[in-house]
Amino acid sequence: MTTAYHRALATPGAARFVPAAFLGRLPIAMVSVGTVLLVQAETGSYGVGGAVAAAGAVGEALLAPRLGRALDRFGQARVLSGCLAGHLAAMTTLTVAVTAGAPRPVWFTASAVAGGLLPPVGACVRARWSARLGGGELLGTALALESALDEVVFVLGPTLVTLLAVLIAPPAGLVASMVFLATGTGALIALRESDPGPRGGGAAASARMLRDGGTRTLLLIFLCIGIAFGGVDVSMVAFAREEGLAAVGGMLLGLFAAGSAVSGLVYGARAHTRPLSGRFLLAAAVMAVGMALPLAGVTLELMIPLALLAGTTVSPTLITGNAVVERLVGAGARTEGFAWLTMAVVSGIAVGAPVAGSLVDGGGAHRGLLVTAGAGVLIGSAALTGRRPLSSGRLVDHRPHND
Secondary structure (H helix, E strand, C coil), X not given: CHHHHHHHHCCCCXXXXXXXXXXXXXXXXXXXXXXXXXXXXXXXXXHHHHHHHHHHHHHHHHHHHHHHHHHHHHCHHHHHHHHHHHHHHHHHHHHHHHHHXXXXXXXXXXXXXXXXXXXXXXXXXXXXXXXXXXXXHHHHHHHHHHHHHHHHHHHHHHHHHHHHHHHCCCCHHHHHHXXXXXXXXXXXXXXXXXXXXXXXXXCCHHHHHHHCHHHHHHHHHHHHHHHHHHHHHHHHHHHHHHCCCCCHHHHHHHHHHHHHHHHHHHHHHCCECCCXXXXXXXXXXXXXXXXXXXXXXXXXXXHHHHHHHHHCCCHHHHHHHHHHHHHHCCHHHHHHHHHHHHHHHHHHHHHHHHHHHHHXXXXXXXXXXXXXXXXXXXXXXXXXXXXXXXXXHHHCCCCCECC
């Protein structure tokens, strides 16, 4: 298994841009949970915390495709620099506003701006891989590696932010996320040699994706994945508090992500003969079942293995979905294409987090997990109804690939 990843990491520049992007991505797993914890500490409501976090997801969803287009047009260094400065200013405003008891509209506005300007490091690093590897078989391995690293981020991020918020002070987790973001994104900006740079000549990814039935199905599935994530983020933290072990909430989210990371690494190291579209639809169907598993976690002892097992169903869906986008868009719009998937996921989080928070406030953590299970049903339904458009055209490729 390690041979394929060793070959991918031997790609010129990868040894530097991969760790930089990893550090810069930690905040994507910290900001939402940290915001919920900060607001809940001040108001006593998970519903309000989820709603403020959702405002950030809405801001990110609205701007992600536009930032992706700007990254393709102007290059990563210029766009990432502006995003970093704006996000740090907005996140500082949010933290101070909540702790100082400023009017709630300020909280929502600052969260939306911070989310909208969160540097799209994940899309940027995938675009660097795509520019270096083109359509070669190693690109699938690289995308699997990035998906696994995303899940490692979701192991460390929630655990760190929860421990800092519980053991030090509610704002501590968000402060740490700003430090990680500034360090990692700053390092990525400095790596100009691997920056794909301004790229013109490609048709807008939005026009391609929204015209094609297969890509509309893809976006719908990623939207439902985001709803599941939003439900998990809020409900697992609430479940741990109900068990009297508040700091364990981050561990449960980490186990969910750890399962996904392991399955992603195993999946990415294998050669596959099934067409990409078939692999994506099969992975989505398995994930649909996996999202119902946490409902059976009526005790902490049961929730631990179920969270891990549910997580194993996530990464193959994300890996194959990103591979689908890479094949659908041209070289001049790769970053925008990856950003559209980000938009779909964070839009789902914007729906799932506040709905789960309201259900938790009204009936406990397992009520919130109904959001995750329901999202799984929607994932499976979308895969079933969209199998025909996803099984035709450019997505069908019978050659073996490591994606």
